[in-house]
Amino acid sequence: MPDVKNVMSVDAGDIKNIMGVEAGDIKNVMGVDLSTAPAYTGLRFICFGSGTTASADWGNAIDYKASTSNGNASDFGDMSEAMNHGSAAGSQGGRAVHGGGAISPSYTAVRNNIEYVTIASTGNTTDAGDLSVARSEGPSCGGNGTTAIWAGGYIQYEYVNTMDYMAISSTGGASDFGDLNNSAGLGNGSGSLTRFLHSGGTSLLDVIDYVAFDTTGNASDFGNLVAGVRSNAGGIATEARIINSAGGTIT
Amino acid sequence: MANTDRMDYVNPASTGNASDFGDLVQASIRYASGGFSDNTRGEIWGGSNTDDTIQYVTIASAGDATDAGNMIAGARGRSFSGASG
Numbered sequence: 550m551p552d553v554k555n556v557m558s559v560d561a562g563d564i565k566n567i568m569g570v571e572a573g574d575i576k577n578v579m580g581v582d583l584s585t586a587p588a589y590t591g592l593r594f595i596c597f598g599s600g601t602t603a604s605a606d607w608g609n610a611i612d613y614k615a616s617t618s619n620g621n622a623s624d625f626g627d628m629s630e631a632m633n634h635g636s637a638a639g640s641q642g643g644r645a646v647h648g649g650g651a652i653s654p655s656y657t658a659v660r661n662n663i664e665y666v667t668i669a670s671t672g673n674t675t676d677a678g679d680l681s682v683a684r685s686e687g688p689s690c691g692g693n694g695t696t697a698i699w700a701g702g703y704i705q706y707e708y709v710n711t712m713d714y715m716a717i718s719s720t721g722g723a724s725d726f727g728d729l730n731n732s733a734g735l736g737n738g739s740g741s742l743t744r745f746l747h748s749g750g751t752s753l754l755d756v757i758d759y760v761a762f763d764t765t766g767n768a769s770d771f772g773n774l775v776a777g778v779r780s781n782a783g784g785i786a787t788e789a790r791i792i793n794s795a796g797g798t799i800t
Numbered sequence: 801m802a803n804t805d806r807m808d809y810v811n812p813a814s815t816g817n818a819s820d821f822g823d824l825v826q827a828s829i830r831y832a833s834g835g836f837s838d839n840t841r842g843e844i845w846g847g848s849n850t851d852d853t854i855q856y857v858t859i860a861s862a863g864d865a866t867d868a869g870n871m872i873a874g875a876r877g878r879s880f881s882g883a884s885g
Contacts, residue, residue, distance in 0.1 A: 593885060638835065641885050741813070748808075771810070782833055783835075795807045796828075
């Protein structure tokens, strides 16, 4: 059953005002489901910029699969160039944006590119502007379905504490948001509807920082991971719980 | 250098330290991609230099990950680049 936002391009919270129909009656009246899932979640998962052979751990491939079942990924399209160590966020029924990365295994050629795809279709990326600072190893991205934040990263021989943000629906590039408490790359970015979290990173940090999506500024201390880690995945979120670190290097 | 299979979680509405969620399928993995959630199920893709595993967890229930399938080329990693929508 299709989602009402995809069918009508109307946010679930606006349905009653526009149609005079209670949320609980939408399915009976219209025959479509009213999604109450946060906008940073969705039924299609997209993975950008993966390696394509056993010897190449960078690439321009984009894979996707449905969230609802087990199975192998399928080809979505291509990024503008082969890379790794960039990071992405998505918006339910909208776009997925990807920023940063390195275009060679030496990590000396870092990118400021932001590219996007339309999640409901397949195809290659389109340019969406630039990060405020080109970087790889991170910049760890998390979103709330409306705004994406990229945090930290690596510019040749130096880790940075920069945070950038951009509306996921925009093609105008990112702006400076503020600073993390530590300069770090290879951490994890996660988002709820209201908060962005940055967890772990270089030097085996156990630090979790957070900011409110709607207020630019520097990060505050959230707490600590179970143990210090870098190169950790995460960003597996609901409003009640975020898995903000999965795997990674610990010594 | 050693890698871990550990997963941590927090409640984003509060502040505080993370808790142990469970373990990944692989005993030792880094550079995987997260960011995958449909509000019930979460997935972790790839990792290290050549791992093509897709694994999933039920976000509301702490526990170990389960194998869900594979990425396309059989050799993926170093992405951090997942998105849901």
